[in-house]
Amino acid sequence: MKIKKTAFLQSVTDWRQCPKSQLPEYAFIGRSNVGKSSLINMLVQNSTLAKTSSKPGKTQTINHFIVNDEWYLVDLPGYGFAHTSKETRAKWAAMIDEYLQRRTNLVNLFVLIDSRLEPQNIDVEFINKLGEFGIPFSITFTKADKISGTKLNTNVNQFLDKLTETWEELPPHFITSSVTGKGREEILDFIESINNNNL
Ligand code: GTP
Ligand code: MG
Numbered sequence: 336m337k338i339k340k341t342a343f344l345q346s347v348t349d350w351r352q353c354p355k356s357q358l359p360e361y362a363f364i365g366r367s368n369v370g371k372s373s374l375i376n377m378l379v380q381n382s383t384l385a386k387t388s389s390k391p392g393k394t395q396t397i398n399h400f401i402v403n404d405e406w407y408l409v410d411l412p413g414y415g416f417a418h419t420s421k422e423t424r425a426k427w428a429a430m431i432d433e434y435l436q437r438r439t440n441l442v443n444l445f446v447l448i449d450s451r452l453e454p455q456n457i458d459v460e461f462i463n464k465l466g467e468f469g470i471p472f473s474i475t476f477t478k479a480d481k482i483s484g485t486k487l488n489t490n491v492n493q494f495l496d497k498l499t500e501t502w503e504e505l506p507p508h509f510i511t512s513s514v515t516g517k518g519r520e521e522i523l524d525f526i527e528s529i530n531n532n533n534l
Pocket of ligand 1: 370389391395411413414478479480512513
């Protein structure tokens with residue numbers, strides 16, 4: 336798919352303020368600093384569209400971008416951000432959970448996993464919650480440029496193995512790097528195939 340046009344629409348803290356239009360929507364979630372905003376920028380080839388930072392906790396709101404006037408990309412805050420109060424963390428978690436459960440045009444949630452790490456409970460628990468919510472999702476391993484191919488394979492397989500403990504069928508998965516552009520075509524093809532059934 337060709338990205339012809341992208342625009343930032345709005346930054347909100349409540350799902351009720353999301354755009355009224357029911358265009359197909361794709362959101363990005365994962366631990367703080369896993370690379371959500373960077374991945375969005377890599378997909379649309381615009382390094383300044385979503386705000387990124389080397390410090391975790393950068394994205395704190397629900398951010399809508401529109402692509403080709405046809406579909407939405409949504410940058411969400413991370414979960415598990417340690418350097419903030421318990422109250423703030425609870426508020427973000429409630430905002431995200433409500434958004435995920437109420438936003439009916441959310442056709443796929445990309446759950447980002449740091450490919451350098453062994454399976455983390457916080458990620459597995461989050462994914463299992465998506466099962467309870469009934470939200471369509473896929474897994475995206477990030478920062479693949481930062482480790483060797485062998486270690487990458489080991490971590491990816493370990494994570495997918497871990498999911499088979501709770502899931503009968505594995506979701507689609509992608510291996511990406513926002514630095515090299517790895518995984519871009521695969522993700523855009525995936526989005527296009529879903530759009531073709533939704534537009
Ligand atoms: P929060 O909004 O704080 O939850 O973080 P985020 O998940 O949006 O992460 P962000 O995209 O801001 O990236 C965090 C840091 O990781 C930044 O310093 C990025 O440059 C770096 N980063 C993100 N993706 C990659 C990648 O694929 N490769 C490398 N080497 N660095 C990356
Ligand atoms: Mg971010």
